[in-house]
Amino acid sequence: MNALPAWLRDYRREWFAGDLTAGLIVTVMLIPQSLAYALLAGLPPQVGLYASLLPLVAYALLGSSMTLAVGPVAVASLMTASALQPLATPGSPEYVALAMQLALLSGVMLLAFGALRLGFLAHFLSHPVISGFITGSAVVIAVGQLPHLLGVKIQAHGVWETLAALVHALPQTQPVTLALGGGSVLFLWLSRRFLARGLARLGLAPGTSELLTKLAPMAAVLVTTALVAGLGLAERAGVRIVGAVPQGLPSLTVPLPSLETLGPLLLPALLISLVGFVESVSVAQSLALKRQERIRPNRELVGLGAANLASAVSGGYPVTGGFARSVVNFAAGARTPLAGVISAALMALVVASFTGLFHHLPHAVLAATIVVAVTSLIDTHTLKEAWRYDRGDALSLLATAAGVIALGVEAGIAIGVACSLGVLVWRSSHPHIAVVGRVPGTEHFRNVERHRVETVPGLLALRVDESLYFGNANVIEDRIEARLAADPGIRQVLLVCPAVNLIDTTALGVLTELQRSLARRGIALSLSEVKGPVMDRLRGTPLGQALEGQIHLSTHEAFEQARRTLGAV
Missing domain, CATH: 3.30.750.24 (STAS domain)
Structure with missing residues (x-):
């Protein structure tokens, strides 16, 4: 009995309603996100679903946050794509195997850091550097989704190369694809800005209005999938769709990397581990403070490490705590990690029996959900505050964002850390x-x-x-x-x-x-x-x-x- 986590040993019956409600709502939110982020990572859509199963259970058993929602996230998906695209063709079996190995290495590193009680490592990436990294990543992600919104195929790497290729490819834009993608972007943006307010005016409680607003991506997925299937838009208008998604639960395997792949994966695994840990802890702490709960950084390392190992052995890719899902989980009434276990069980049901529903899901709509999700990550507020208070931090933020956009993920983080250390050294060498x-x-x-x-x-x-x-x-x-x-x-x-x-x-x-x-x-x-x-x-x-x-x-x-x-x- 002592092997059970504390929340399960002390579980109260009155918590179950909140956990069940949160589990249901987060599942509805998680389905389109899992598919979309797998697309962003260059992986088949089912890999995103696999990464939303066992990792949630592993974190529930070993993590310290009561409301952190673990699974695929945009930034980790971008970092996965950045690490693997030079090594294999996106979507290929080799690429999928490398993604699983990347999750395995990330999990091992996080567990090792937890065993060595290295939770203080979170402090080595300052808030401006993390903000700049996420802001730059959001720009890279959004630009990378533009070809899917336009229905064009281009061969390009990096923001500037992608934009230049898009200019030349504009005459090949598919009108129906643009209508579906652009319409979804507009719908999701309007929902985010005005839907909660409108529902509140109709008499719904503010909390309920906010939760329903978060489900707008699922509504977009259902409506556009029905349109594509009913009108045969894939055949008649060339709309790219997800296609057949394998049905059935993933088989378990241990994806050990070879000596040839180990070297190229080590640094990306380390960066994914550190960035994911910092992002997860910041989200978990902000939510825990609202209920006077405590987050234990070393325990978070173990929980996230176990989640990534579980993702690796079940056909997934690197996972971490998601900001939007965690906020929804909290607002929906989650009291314990049982909400995540319920989400995992519901996702398992979907993977086992209902993946056929995604066959006609258009890529443009998944791209729209990504674009709208990541634009909210562009952190102008921190930049303004830092510029007014501390120009050194503001410059670190800008340098990190610019580095990610111009040079890539790893270079951006290196530039940000170097700038932060440079500012620190400059300040200490010019004492007051x-x-x-x-x-x-x-x-x-x-x-x-x-x-x-x-x-x-x-x-x-x-x-x-x-x-x-x-x-x-x-x-x-x-x-x-x-x-x-x-x-x-x-x-x-x-x-x-x-x-x-x-x-x-x-x-x-x-x-x-x-x-x-x-x-x-x-x-x-x-x-x-x-x-x-x-x-x-x-x-x-x-x-x-x-x-x-x-x-x-x-x-x-x-x-x-x-x-x-x-x-x-």
Whole structure:
């Protein structure tokens, strides 16, 4: 009994209605998404359905979120296509096998990260980088679906090449396909913007209106499939359709990669794992906060790893937590992961008995559902906020998005991480240094340029708001020398160090030489508010010995000693 997950051991009967409702609604939403995202990944449509079966059960047993909906998602599908298209022909048996191997490797990596308790890895991809990556991916995905909406076939890779090829292919546009795809885009966009509001005006509860709006893609699929089948548009107008979808549950197999394919798949598997984990945890945490629940990042690694292993052995491809489905799952009343298990059972029923219903489903409509879904991922809000608050983060976001669009998924992530690290290094190498004085009548010290404070003639009190290391040690020395040159009357330099968590070897050497240089000029160097771990390392060094008696517990103490030493009144 102890092997059961906590939510199942403590399950309450009153939760079942919410879980059942959420499972039903998410299934209706998941069917068109699974088919569409498989198309986006370059895979046969049934692979998307397979990836919506066992992964949901595996995550329910091992994940920590009560409402995260796992399955195929747009970004992971794009990354899958980006990784596999150079290795095999999309849709071929070899391509499908590689997708399963990619899921297997991703699952193994996530499980290993979970076992090693590496949940903190999520923090290495900053929010602007993730936002820029998803925004760039959304643009790439949307542009990639335009040929399906127009009913044209082109051979192109990348956004610019695709757009250029589309311009030349416009005369071959199929009017009926464009009508179906364009009409679906318009319907889905109008539904997203106005349907919930209209239903609310008709008297439906706001929550119900929002849930019905999320089911608009399924309505588009049903109506257009009926039109294509009833009017014979595939034969008469050349509308591309999904065609025969194999019926029956997938067989279980272990898709072990060969040595030849292992190398090319390792980096894509790692990137899919990291991006999927970060995206899933952010969604899970935002939903958990609404119910005062807790998300355990290391447990999420295990849950997502198990979900990807389950997808691999059941004929699927990499999966992760989906934002839109998770929000719908939460809003529909899901209380526990049983909602995901119910969705998996319903999807199994569809795969086993009803795949024939998808035969006449037009590709243009699946492309329309993808386009409308991913355009909502273009995150202009974060860009505006970052531009107002922190230009460095905004530039990282833009660089990541531009890298994904111009150079591809892997290059985009590399550019984003490099930009984030570059901004971090630049900031730490240009620390904020303030001349401080004492607020009258207190023991508090503040920037002389921001506050009316008391100073001691002959004392230069500098607060360094950064750890001291090889990247900024000389900057601090240069700032001190500039102050000394501007005021020849300075007889004592006080470094206020409450923000200094580290003094590395290079900085120690710079400070040691600075102390000696100042001493030769008759200027004393002292420190205040040095943290314990920093002080422990200074003891026994030449600098620590030279400053004996000049390292003060508080800046107030150093200030008073300077008043006495310098003869201030």
